[in-house]
Amino acid sequence: MTSTRASADGTPLAGLLDTDAIRKDFPILDRRVQDGKRLVYLDSAASSQKPRQVLDALNDYYERHHANVHRGVHVLAEEATALYEGARDKVAAFINAPSRDEVVFTKNASESLNLVANMLGWADEPYRVDAQTEIVITEMEHHSNIVPWQLLAQRTGAKLRWFGLTDEGRLDLSTIDQVITEQTKVVSFVLVSNVLGTVNPVEEIVRRAQEVGALVVVDASQAAPHMPLDVQALQADFVVFTGHKMCGPTGIGVLWGRQELLEDLPPFLGGGEMIETVTMRSSTYAPAPHKFEAGTPPIAQAVGLGAAVDYLTSIGMEKIAAHEHALTRYALQRLGEVPDLRLIGPVSAEARGATVSFTLGDIHPHDVGQVLDEQGIAVRVGHHCARPVCLRYGIPATTRASFYLYSSPAEVDALVDGLEYVRSFFG
Numbered sequence: 001m002t003s004t005r006a007s008a009d010g011t012p013l014a015g016l017l018d019t020d021a022i023r024k025d026f027p028i029l030d031r032r033v034q035d036g037k038r039l040v041y042l043d044s045a046a047s048s049q050k051p052r053q054v055l056d057a058l059n060d061y062y063e064r065h066h067a068n069v070h071r072g073v074h075v076l077a078e079e080a081t082a083l084y085e086g087a088r089d090k091v092a093a094f095i096n097a098p099s100r101d102e103v104v105f106t107k108n109a110s111e112s113l114n115l116v117a118n119m120l121g122w123a124d125e126p127y128r129v130d131a132q133t134e135i136v137i138t139e140m141e142h143h144s145n146i147v148p149w150q151l152l153a154q155r156t157g158a159k160l161r162w163f164g165l166t167d168e169g170r171l172d173l174s175t176i177d178q179v180i181t182e183q184t185k186v187v188s189f190v191l192v193s194n195v196l197g198t199v200n201p202v203e204e205i206v207r208r209a210q211e212v213g214a215l216v217v218v219d220a221s222q223a224a225p226h227m228p229l230d231v232q233a234l235q236a237d238f239v240v241f242t243g244h245k246m247c248g249p250t251g252i253g254v255l256w257g258r259q260e261l262l263e264d265l266p267p268f269l270g271g272g273e274m275i276e277t278v279t280m281r282s283s284t285y286a287p288a289p290h291k292f293e294a295g296t297p298p299i300a301q302a303v304g305l306g307a308a309v310d311y312l313t314s315i316g317m318e319k320i321a322a323h324e325h326a327l328t329r330y331a332l333q334r335l336g337e338v339p340d341l342r343l344i345g346p347v348s349a350e351a352r353g354a355t356v357s358f359t360l361g362d363i364h365p366h367d368v369g370q371v372l373d374e375q376g377i378a379v380r381v382g383h384h385c386a387r388p389v390c391l392r393y394g395i396p397a398t399t400r401a402s403f404y405l406y407s408s409p410a411e412v413d414a415l416v417d418g419l420e421y422v423r424s425f426f427g
Helices: 019-023 052-065 075-094 109-122 147-156 202-212 259-264 299-315 317-335 365-374 387-392 409-425
Strands: 103-106 134-138 159-163 184-190 215-219 238-242 253-257 275-278 283-285 341-344 355-360 380-382 398-402
Touching (some): 075 103, 103 109, 109 215, 109 253, 134 147, 147 159, 184 202, 317 355
Parallel strands (some): 134 159
Antiparallel strands (some): 103 253, 275 283
């Protein structure tokens, strides 16, 4: 399933998926908006659309198998449990986890990151974060990977440090040995930036963290949907991502953690399901992953995520990554033709994800987004829950176009035409 669509200079765009065939799996992409205009959906970094296979799995669960999991002995409870735990098996295989018991279901990546931050604040040595330790993040993080660490630093007295950004939108690691020191207890960073599209050099950061004995947390929310994700190859201690960005439903996230850490660290939330025994004086806890899944879990959402994993696997993550790389290269080329457009992030497609953020002259991004929407083109505007990035580059916000397996060169062309209309609209 490839395309030979040519770039503006006539170079074939090798590696493209057959988006005409793929789009048939996504009912919403047939919608007409704004007085009959064809929907051009370029906001997948915020939330991807859902294929029919996922929608059918959700309906089948609710229509035929719904019950609470783990506790019942009747047929529906057993079927629901099998589907829920089957989804855990699928996710474990998808990320090459050594054990299914290392996969914890949460409601989103934000909860996964808060879970880790709180565990480390409550932990005993050698994992405990306290006033004698430091936490390292980066200036390109989503707020979900900033605020939990700020809260932990405020509660414990730990010092929060971070890597800055180069003018091109990459991490400035020139002082890595001075930022990650013997006092560093945890290093948490995004694998792919949700604003800049930058793919970060994991090996270099992990190597330095391991030298000083720091734990490594990787936010893979913008990576898991778009490229092969191998938690063993990353050599991180924790990896988080969310289902709704990878063709799955909302309300489901994943925390992967090394087995020994999950066993040693304390629970985040208390309640049913996560206990082993309870008396009026004390409680003991179930083994991981159930220790971290208090209460009725997101059963239907996990089933939907499992179906999304099946769908992405059937297409092939390597093929999806190649498609998006070719499409991003084409988008960078075409956007470079738009007068007064300033790209915020790497200007080449190397080590870059399928997210492109920009400003357009002195037109406010919100105005850009509104006029594009009138043309049926859905983009994201604002600071994208990453305000420090905007502060770094001296801008109030950006317009962001993000692509996925169902995005096509024709939609890139529509975006460029739309931006030309925006420029003419504002004179």
